[in-house]
Amino acid sequence: MALAATPELRPANPDFSSGPCAKRPGFSLDALNGALLGRSHRAREPKAKLAEVIERSRAILGMPADWRLGIVPASDTGAVEMALWSLLGARPVDILAFESFSEAWATDVAKQLKLADARVLKAPYGRLPDLAQVNPAHDLVLAWNGTTSGVRLPDADFIAADRDGLVICDATSAAFAMDLPWDKLDVVTWSWQKVLGGEAAHGMLALSPRAVERLLTHKPAWPLPKIFRLTSGGKLSEGIFKGETINTPSMLCVEDALDGLRWAEAVGGLPGLIARSEANLAAVAAWVAGSDWAGFLAEDAVTRSCTSICLKITAPWFAALDAAGQAGAAKQIAALLERERIAYDIASYRDAPPGLRIWGGATVETSDIAALLPWLDWAHAQVRAQYAQQAAE
Template sequence: MTELTKPQLRPFDPRFSCGPTKKHPGWSADQLANGMLGRSHRASGPRQRIVEAYERTAALLECPPDYKVSMVAGSDTGAMEAAMWSLLGPRGVDVFAWDVFGGRWTKDARDELKLEDLRIFEASGGETPDFSQADTDRDTIFTWNATAAGARIPNTDWIKTDRKGLTIVDATSAAFAMELDWSKIDVLTYSWQKSMGGEAQHGMIILGPRALERLATHVPAWPVPRILQLHNAERTGVNDVIFDGKTLNTPSLMCFEDYLLALKWAAKEGGLSALIARVDHNYAALAEWVNRTGWIDFLCFDESTRSPVSVTLKFVEPGVASLDQDTQWLLTRRMVSLLERENAALDVNPHPSAPAGLRIWCGPTMEADDITALGPWLDWAYAMARQDI
């Protein structure tokens, strides 16, 4: 392999992972020292910290006042499955899926809950399903931004405001990074490890009044594991205590402290609009490089559904694009290894379920200057790795 000239400027922070993502600017582990560590999560002080996190979440996401926030175990997966296991049943269900995570909710609905009245709408390769087929008088499950596919919903026009069914929305990489239309959302889930740069394993669920009414009046026909139960212990109504600082299992108070730091940072930045502006700035920096680079392009060709947050890229140079996926993945792995060796970029490989190429996180904790500095290193790594393909 012929050694090519390396770029002179490295990204200040080489972490471009799509989850867990890098911490917010100015973060330090020393800031966790005031956390209520070694305390019971049921004690008054820690419980107040948990409630504070819920209140700051609702304020930052600009939730309507009648929506309720809680933490659940198992990251976004736990939050989505808690919603599905606890809420589904009274109506037919439509699932829209276009990446591996949407595929999980499809599998849960079809193979685990074994829903009889189930319609599945799928797409792949950076495309999205035909949302015009939705009937939101049925319950509807979809991902706002599919992290692995780099594609998001184009809008919410396909969801009726006066719908009869519930919308259950996986927003794990959309929350805090995109505008959310709360008039079209009944249940929203996400994890701290995406846009807020928080620690993994903790999921958040936000329930609107229509979802709360469903909980109060509907008892699932199937057994619900305790850790997924949004009903009270008698399964006769809403488990209201989970919105008041009590949790279904023991949370990490250190992780809660870390999440609170991120929420406070976001508020100081200027709130949700400032976070979205950071995403737009980061995406613009990456798009400028993509648009002038001949060997790479966006996996999602439709700009109206292209994610500006989890940007997924594919190889398009004819001599590479025509190769089989195993060979293209070999190129990806070689590039990733070279970039990691130089500490120029970490974790820029796509999700294993996606086509070969690259995936760059442009969420609100990222810095546009780092993304600008990344481009020449990707060119160098590609030229180096391409020699042996």
């Protein structure tokens, strides 16, 4: 069997991980020279830097003026859990579950918070649940973009403008790469390490006036750990939304986050960031259209993510393998690309169908995506030949 020729062009940056994600183009550690290391985050200057992260984020995302935004611990996971534990229980809740993390939120609501009136609307990898089943009288928990499935919501038409429930949106792989419909959402969360390539462990929590009202009028039936508490003495802890974080942040990571935000402004703000991510998806889509072995995991084109671009292997030799064989073959393709220093960390998520996952967020150059694609053909041909030889022996 003839093997594909080794491509001549290599990606300038082989970082295609879905988190932590590639640093912005041109990044060097010199960008962090202004970090206020060894300072208390509650001192005037460090606190001002934390507030600057909040204000620059608000401005780039076009967040409504009456929303509150704060920096919280434990990345996007901490922000989502804070919202779930603090806000749910006042009315029935629907959860859209169509990939690993949204499945985790469903598990937390049903098994940890033990809400008997929780309803999980499920869909297999590659699809969205039946959005027509969402009840506007219920609270709603969703991921705007499925980081492990490459499936995103195309719009918010299914969310009623006059809804009674709150909408809690995990936007960690959507924020800064997709246009979020703020009027249809009440809680939005994300982390620094996705679209802007920041460092890990810090989350962002945005609350609408309706969410704040719920915080002030609803007392959960369970005790809240200190790290989740957004109110004190029946009042909102306003300091959280002015840079007074609940726990100690890394001022080195804060400086890095500011560097990413300044870069985002320099490339045209949200429209520029969206354009960069969509260009990456378009490059992969053009390649997939001509591929005889790869396809999108997302079945409907309008739901395909421009950040976590998930591919399945459609070749007959791969389909003939059992589940364990498919998982092993996909991992071999990813490992071969890593060994050649072409692409790091592009194996599909451990709970997802075997395949590849290429991060296409705004910090990834489309030229690097274009350089990667012929290498995918090359790696697939290598592994296919290996399996063909094994079958012949």
